[in-house]
Amino acid sequence: MERHILVVLPHPDDEAFSVSGTIAMYLDQGSTEVTYACLTLGEMGRNMGIPPFANRVTLPVIRKQELEASCRAIGIRDIRMLGFHDKMIEFEDKAKLDGSIEALMKELNPSLVITFHPTLSVHPDHNACGAAVVRTIGRMTADRRPTLHCLAFANNHEQEIGKPDIINDVTGFLKQKMASIQAHKSQFQAAELLGNKKLSDEEIQARFGMERFWTYRFS
Numbered sequence: 001m002e003r004h005i006l007v008v009l010p011h012p013d014d015e016a017f018s019v020s021g022t023i024a025m026y027l028d029q030g031s032t033e034v035t036y037a038c039l040t041l042g043e044m045g046r047n048m049g050i051p052p053f054a055n056r057v058t059l060p061v062i063r064k065q066e067l068e069a070s071c072r073a074i075g076i077r078d079i080r081m082l083g084f085h086d087k088m089i090e091f092e093d094k095a096k097l098d099g100s101i102e103a104l105m106k107e108l109n110p111s112l113v114i115t116f117h118p119t120l121s122v123h124p125d126h127n128a129c130g131a132a133v134v135r136t137i138g139r140m141t142a143d144r145r146p147t148l149h150c151l152a153f154a155n156n157h158e159q160e161i162g163k164p165d166i167i168n169d170v171t172g173f174l175k176q177k178m179a180s181i182q183a184h185k186s187q188f189q190a191a192e193l194l195g196n197k198k199l200s201d202e203e204i205q206a207r208f209g210m211e212r213f214w215t216y217r218f219s
């Protein structure tokens with residue numbers, strides 16, 4: 001049972017494939033608060049929808065609306081859009097980045113934080129987001145630190161950190177998860193789920209039914 005979960009991810013849609021089922025599962029238990037802090041609006045994304053319905057100017061507004069729709073689908077009511085620049089997280093002033101995460105830690109006192117692994121998450125924004133969370137929590141005294149669960153995707157990630165120690169079966173929450181994915185209409189990843197190709201229930205369960213996390217160990 002978690003009192004309050006803080007999810008920190010850099011892009012609208014990062015939540016959809018990786019944690020939406022887990023969050024829906026916790027919210028279904030009734031006594032867990034969830035806050036989703038999204039660092040950017042994904043405004044540098046190259047995908048504009050299929051067929052395109054966004055452009056460079058409208059994309060941030062559209063992605064903000066998609067993020068809100070995704071959170072509604074999952075059941076998340078507390079969304080914090082932190083206003084950092086997409087594709088720039090690794091170059092952000094670390095004091096400013098860490099400070100915004102630290103402020104949330106102080107305000108919310110989460111029992112569990114979920115973010116990307118600081119080196120095994122492929123996209124520089126993902127790694128830099130995870131690194132900021134690890135730095136911020138690492139500065140807390142050990143007795144005050146929340147549990148930290150990381151997402152990892154890099155090809156070599158199991159050689160580096162082994163098998164995930166948390167595997168959540170979210171097959172009971174695929175309705176929320178698929179609605180979260182489909183809320184991000186402008187994004188390419190969602191296209192195959194929105195287009196002509198309709199996945200069977202078995203395919204959906206096989207592809208989206210498990211969510212995997214690695215507990216971060218502060219040494």
Ligand SMILES: [Zn+2]
Binds near residue numbers: 011123126
């Ligand atoms: Zn991302």
